Amino acid sequence: MSPRSMSKDEKRAEILDAAIRVFARTGFHATKIEDVAREARVAKGTIYLYFDRREDILDAAFVRFADGVLTQMRAIAKAREPALSRLRSIVEAMLAGAQSGPDLARLVFDFWAARRIGGSGERPGTPVDFAGIYVEYRQLIGSLLEQAKDEGAVRADVPEDTPAVIVGLVEGLLLQCLVDPGALTPSRMAEPALAVILDGLAPGAPH
Structure with missing residues (x-):
């Protein structure tokens, strides 16, 4: 069975969850967009589709x-x-x-x-x-x-x-x-x- 595709809202929520985990571990100021992308297992450019x-x-x-x-x-x-x-x-x-x-x-x-x-x-x-x-x-x-x-x-x-x-x-x-x-x-x-x-x-x- 192929994996269910995510809606935009679900993907945004998944990225936000990943960012919250990274921010909590390392602090907001020490976190880069690349760190969030790595945690969310997406490309850096994907983050910018949801957050400027x-x-x-x-x-x-x-x-x-x-x-x-x-x-x-x-x-x-x-x-x-x-x-x-x-x-x-x-x-x-x-x-x-x-x-x-x-x-x-x-x-x-x-x-x-x-x-x-x-x-x-x-x-x-x-x-x-x-x-x-x-x-x-x-x-x-x-x-x-x-x-x-x-x-x-x-x-x-x-x-x-x-x-x-x-x-x-x-x-x-x-x-x-x-x-x-x-x-x-x-x-x-x-x-x-x-x-x-x-x-x-x-x-x-x-x-």
Whole structure:
């Protein structure tokens, strides 16, 4: 039986998988297009059929990671559970995602380092809606906090920027886990993070 031919989307995904593995092993800046082609077992020219530049591959890796996190967050936000339980699950999912896909998670921080952030928050020519991704993170968390207020599960005067603080806390923990994996793991960080978040949001917590 002859091998099944791949669609363009499947081939692009295969090349992206190979690039993620190489970037995770050697780092984005040390990786050349030839290295990606060798890992994907294709000619160098084939890479350019799908990605114009090495940076475009990194952008695509970030989009895959962010889409995966957002898909989980949307599903959790729609669950029929108390809002605070859903918030807890979202924080756990964000941390667990890094542990289940460490290569992809590690690339997120290469993405941050490689970007040339300008006044608009975007690198010229990038297809990534960087700000929009974080807007949705904050909106999902903010909606759960509003629901939790209505349920009496959190204090009524939760500061408006609390969703940004929660996202920042989780991503800061992920960074520490990635640079010092021998001492810290995302799964261990979930409970301390939730204790800080939930204790501070509890009704009657000091302002």
